[in-house]
Amino acid sequence: xxxxxxxxxxxxxxxxxxxxxxxxxxxxxxxxxxxxxxxxxxxxxxxxxxxxxxxxxxxxxxxxxxxxxxxxxxxxxxxxxxxxxxxxxxxxxxxxxxxxxxxxxxxxxxxxxxxxxxxxxxxxxxxxxxxxxxxxxxxxxxxxxxxxxxxxxxxxxxxxxxxxxxxxxxxxxxxxxxxxxxxxxxxxxxxxxxxxxxxxxxxxxxxxxxxxxxxxxxxxxxxxxxxxxxxxxxxxxxxxxxxxxxxxxxxxxxxxxxxxxxxxxxxxxxxxxxxxxxxxxxxxxxxxxxxxxxxxxxxxxxxxxxxxx
Amino acid sequence: xxxxxxxxxxxxxxxxxxxxxxxxxxxxxxxxxxxxxxxxxxxxxxxxxxxxxxxxxxxxxxxxxxxxxxxxxxxxxxxxxxxxxxxxxxxxxxxxxxxxxxxxxxxxxxxxxxxxxxxxxxxxxxxxxxxxxxxxxxxxxxxxxxxxxxxxxxxxxxxxxxxxxxxxxxxxxxxxxxxxxxxxxxxxxxxxxxxxxxxxxxxxxxxxxxxxxxxxxxxxxxxxxxxxxxxxxxxxxxxxxxxxxxxxxxxxxxxxxxxxxxxxxxxxxxxxxxxxxxxxxxxxxxxx
Amino acid sequence: xxxxxxxxxxxxxxxxxxxxxxxxxxxxxxxxxxxxxxxxxxxxxxxxxxxxxxxxxxxxxxxxxxxxxxxxxxxxxxxxxxxxxxxxxxxxxxxxxxxxxxxxxxxxxxxxxxxxxxxxxxxxxxxxxxxxxxxxxxxxxxxxxxxxxxxxxxxxxxxxxxxxxxxxxxxxxxxxxxxxxxxxxxxxxxxxxxxxxxxxxxxxxxxxxxxxxxxxxxxxxxxxxxxxxxxxxxxxxxxxxxxxxxxxxxxxxxxxxxxxxxxxxxxxxxxxxxxxxxxxxxxxxxxxxxxxxxxxxxxxxxxxxxxxxxxxxxxxxxxxxxxxxxxxxxxxxxxxxxxxxxxxxxxxxxxxxxxxxxxxxxxxxxxxxxxxxxxxxxxxxxxxxxxxxxx
Numbered sequence: 001x002x003x004x005x006x007x008x009x010x011x012x013x014x015x016x017x018x019x020x021x022x023x024x025x026x027x028x029x030x031x032x033x034x035x036x037x038x039x040x041x042x043x044x045x046x047x048x049x050x051x052x053x054x055x056x057x058x059x060x061x062x063x064x065x066x067x068x069x070x071x072x073x074x075x076x077x078x079x080x081x082x083x084x085x086x087x088x089x090x091x092x093x094x095x096x097x098x099x100x101x102x103x104x105x106x107x108x109x110x111x112x113x114x115x116x117x118x119x120x121x122x123x124x125x126x127x128x129x130x131x132x133x134x135x136x137x138x139x140x141x142x143x144x145x146x147x148x149x150x151x152x153x154x155x156x157x158x159x160x161x162x163x164x165x166x167x168x169x170x171x172x173x174x175x176x177x178x179x180x181x182x183x184x185x186x187x188x189x190x191x192x193x194x195x196x197x198x199x200x201x202x203x204x205x206x207x208x209x210x211x212x213x214x215x216x217x218x219x220x221x222x223x224x225x226x227x228x229x230x231x232x233x234x235x236x237x238x239x240x241x242x243x244x245x246x247x248x249x250x251x252x253x254x255x256x257x258x259x260x261x262x263x264x265x266x267x268x269x270x271x272x273x274x275x276x277x278x279x280x281x282x283x284x285x286x287x288x289x290x291x292x293x294x295x296x297x298x299x300x301x302x303x304x305x306x307x308x309x
Numbered sequence: 310x311x312x313x314x315x316x317x318x319x320x321x322x323x324x325x326x327x328x329x330x331x332x333x334x335x336x337x338x339x340x341x342x343x344x345x346x347x348x349x350x351x352x353x354x355x356x357x358x359x360x361x362x363x364x365x366x367x368x369x370x371x372x373x374x375x376x377x378x379x380x381x382x383x384x385x386x387x388x389x390x391x392x393x394x395x396x397x398x399x400x401x402x403x404x405x406x407x408x409x410x411x412x413x414x415x416x417x418x419x420x421x422x423x424x425x426x427x428x429x430x431x432x433x434x435x436x437x438x439x440x441x442x443x444x445x446x447x448x449x450x451x452x453x454x455x456x457x458x459x460x461x462x463x464x465x466x467x468x469x470x471x472x473x474x475x476x477x478x479x480x481x482x483x484x485x486x487x488x489x490x491x492x493x494x495x496x497x498x499x500x501x502x503x504x505x506x507x508x509x510x511x512x513x514x515x516x517x518x519x520x521x522x523x524x525x526x527x528x529x530x531x532x533x534x535x536x537x538x539x540x541x542x543x544x545x546x547x548x549x550x551x552x553x554x555x556x557x558x559x560x561x562x563x564x565x566x567x568x569x570x571x572x573x574x575x576x577x578x579x580x581x582x583x584x585x586x587x588x589x590x591x592x593x594x595x596x597x
Numbered sequence: 598x599x600x601x602x603x604x605x606x607x608x609x610x611x612x613x614x615x616x617x618x619x620x621x622x623x624x625x626x627x628x629x630x631x632x633x634x635x636x637x638x639x640x641x642x643x644x645x646x647x648x649x650x651x652x653x654x655x656x657x658x659x660x661x662x663x664x665x666x667x668x669x670x671x672x673x674x675x676x677x678x679x680x681x682x683x684x685x686x687x688x689x690x691x692x693x694x695x696x697x698x699x700x701x702x703x704x705x706x707x708x709x710x711x712x713x714x715x716x717x718x719x720x721x722x723x724x725x726x727x728x729x730x731x732x733x734x735x736x737x738x739x740x741x742x743x744x745x746x747x748x749x750x751x752x753x754x755x756x757x758x759x760x761x762x763x764x765x766x767x768x769x770x771x772x773x774x775x776x777x778x779x780x781x782x783x784x785x786x787x788x789x790x791x792x793x794x795x796x797x798x799x800x801x802x803x804x805x806x807x808x809x810x811x812x813x814x815x816x817x818x819x820x821x822x823x824x825x826x827x828x829x830x831x832x833x834x835x836x837x838x839x840x841x842x843x844x845x846x847x848x849x850x851x852x853x854x855x856x857x858x859x860x861x862x863x864x865x866x867x868x869x870x871x872x873x874x875x876x877x878x879x880x881x882x883x884x885x886x887x888x889x890x891x892x893x894x895x896x897x898x899x900x901x902x903x904x905x906x907x908x909x910x911x912x913x914x915x916x917x918x919x920x921x922x923x924x925x926x927x928x929x930x931x932x933x934x935x936x937x938x939x940x941x942x943x944x945x946x947x948x949x950x951x952x953x954x955x956x957x958x959x960x961x962x963x964x965x966x967x968x969x970x971x972x973x974x975x976x977x978x979x980x981x982x983x984x985x986x987x988x
Contacts, residue, residue, distance in 0.1 A: 139771050226703050226770075288412065318805060325803065433858075436837070569803075
């Protein structure tokens with residue numbers, strides 16, 4: 001089976017048009033759910049940029065989401081910014097955090113980096129609680145009521161598209177190739193003259209931008225945020241599962257994973273709410289052992305799909 | 310701020326430090342011998358705590374006497390986990406072992422929630438404190454300290470003096486050479502994982518008398534164990550002892566001089582600083 | 598894959614278009630998203646049972662407006678984000694006739710944005726945070742007393758006895774912070790001095806440093822905004838470090854039977870606050886207690902009672918308005934003054950609860966004895982709390 005450009009682009013265009021038109025006739029719930037899927041595509045795609053391409057597992061990635069949420073919320077409430085600009089502000093805040101954390105931690109080898117990211121979300125939660133004058137601490141932060149769900153739907157959709165596009169650009173570029181070299185054998189990469197630290201840092205920064213913006217948009221949409229709900233481990237877990245399932249290191253893997261897992265989640269969790277984490281854990285174990293390259297990886301092997309898919 | 314206050318807090322730090330050391334030693338063993346980062350370490354501790362709870366509440370056992378039982382039970386659980394799942398990622402890139410143990414940890418926590426419910430359990434066995442020189446020595450924590458110290462000492466003796474212990478250390482130094490020397494490396498891996506799970510469970514069993522038990526209690530212990538290993542040096546087993554005490558003391562002092570909330574941040578900052586300045590650990594250990 | 602997704606969404610869209618409004622003469626459908634799993638699972642379940650019992654009782658009396666009531670419930674996993682989506686679902690897809698509130702203040706706060714948007718009445722029986730009701734919302738109604746009042750009893754009793762200094766600690770979450778803030782404000786108003794105040798993170802188990810600082814400040818009274826595990830840990834460690842205030846009170850958690858089961862003797866003399874007790878002389882309270890116990894196999898907590906009462910109040914307002922129309926029901930809810938098994942109900946223009954009274958109890962001889970306010974007190978408090986070494 002070969003994929004020719006024409007039909008693929010046509011299908012994509014059709015999908016984009018359908019999604020653009022959807023809010024006009026979808027229910028409030030449907031729009032919100034699709035918005036959530038866009039958010040997950042953005043999150044999973046971003047996690048893929050650092051963890052899938054460089055092999056540096058970021059266990060604390062939700063920290064960028066949370067900080068984007070808080071930065072965005074604070075900019076809206078305290079500085080009176082409009083929410084689209086505040087969303088960008090959230091992205092910037094996340095990048096700053098990535099720089100602060102990445103600078104020391106990316107010099108370390110893979111396992112140590114993972115460990116350092118493990119506690120990050122908890123620390124940020126503690127910090128947010130501490131600076132309660134600014135963030136409302138445990139009280140959470142309430143935004144002025146605004147029904148912007150439709151607009152946020154479009155912006156989040158654009159974000160999802162952007163993250164996927166950026167992933168495609170990176171994977172098909174030399175920069176991406178070097179990142180993957182780092183993943184395969186970092187010492188060899190360094191021996192070849194690649195400045196591994198700088199490459200990892202850039203990838204890390206880019207991977208923080210998406211969650212930062214998504215966090216700010218989510219804060220605006222929900223109208224209320226509190227530390228425990230924007231820094232939970234569960235969000236990182238879900239990101240990871242989505243990417244692993246879909247295929248890490250690929251362009252469409254995170255998209256596939258996000259959609260599939262979201263639908264599975266809705267069905268399973270509606271019927272079996274109590275075993276939801278167990279299922280996710282089982283999926284992770286199964287994927288790691290049986291299909292470490294994810295669904296897309298399997299398809300790539302079987303149907304000889306291009307690497308850049 | 311008086312000297313008494315500082316002294317009081319230092320005592321608490323030492324008491325909790327021993328527990329940290331014992332649990333972290335398990336994690337250090339797994340990493341040292343198998344190069345696996347066991348994210349499921351915390352849930353194993355949690356299962357140890359529940360074992361104690363049920364033995365105490367259903368069979369009326371003295372909770373401190375359940376410690377060896379909990380350790381034995383989790384030793385077996387560890388063996389099973391290693392035999393069925395973990396052994397497959399021992400040679401794989403570290404990402405795989407990270408993710409695998411991560412998946413196992415989420416599954417274990419959810420299983421616990423299903424089996425035991427999220428209701429908080431507590432073991433009411435011994436409360437109060439001995440007063441020594443005007444300072445309070447918490448009874449449950451002190452007894453836990455004694456147990457932890459004893460178990461850790463036994464573990465070190467085992468590692469140092471027995472044949473199996475030496476085989477474990479040899480394998481963690483160099484797997485290839487150990488193989489050449491005729492050590493059954495696969496069996497050593499099994500044993501190590503079981504032993505580490507037992508150590509975690511022992512920590513959990515002792516904790517059961519001190520804090521409330523619930524399925525999510527392990528998560529923070531995984532992180533703290535890593536912190537201890539980083540402080541003490543990966544692969545440096547006595548380093549775990551040092552790291553544990555250091556962590557206990559730092560936490561308590563930060564809670565005293567700053568606030569309890571900030572002590573979490575301080576611990577994390579300590580981690581990052583040590584990782585940058587001396588990634589091989591404060592006492593020196595193996596770099597990856 | 599993309600085609601399939603496209604198809605799915607087209608299908609969903611078509612189904613949405615085909616959705617017809619519920620049959621006007623069928624049962625009245627009430628929807629809610631509850632914390633059936635997650636952090637609040639245990640208490641959310643109690644609330645659920647309260648709702649269920651209320652629906653059953655209302656149906657036994659012929660329903661409301663001549664129609665039976667049906668309850669649609671989803672699990673929000675104790676997360677505000679999920680609750681928001683679920684309320685959207687209930688209102689826009691399931692097209693329920695009315696909604697009831699979820700568990701906890703954070704979740705209620707997030708959900709309220711949805712109900713306001715669609716102009717649906719939401720009686721939120723487990724929302725205790727004042728700020729939720731002070732944002733100019735029109736369709737949300739409070740049933741329980743605000744969080745700020747939880748420690749009022751202890752502070753009031755302390756002030757009356759001429760105690761001067763108080764230490765306030767709390768878990769750093771919405772409810773506990775409000776309880777602590779309320780205590781601090783009241784203490785200051787009564788001329789007491791707050792000698793120590795600190796928040797601790799959720800899940801904290803080691804209070805030795807905190808208590809060492811409290812001991813050094815030597816307060817007459819210690820009040821804590823807690824949940825269950827921190828209340829237990831705090832108490833145990835107070836004993837270890839020999840911290841002996843003359844009065845010591847906690848909030849949520851102190852009223853659970855497990856509190857005494859776990860602490861045994863060490864729970865004696867501790868003050869707690871509760872929105873409701875089965876022993877209170879409210880109309881129908883005894884019956885409610887017995888029926889609940891029979892139907893669900895365990896005793897109700899105040900969450901059960903609040904859920905029950907909240908649903909009854911909503912039903913009553915619909916009856917009086919003789920319609921499900923939000924504005925008409927709203928009018929009735931604003932006017933309504935009544936007494937249920939849960940206590941008094943009366944709200945102000947914002948829907949904020951004015952009449953309901955919290956009670957403060959003290960553990961005396963393995964039992965919770967109501968000691969405040971005076972009108973509802975069963976006995977006098979055992980004062981002062983003797984030092985740990987003398988018990």
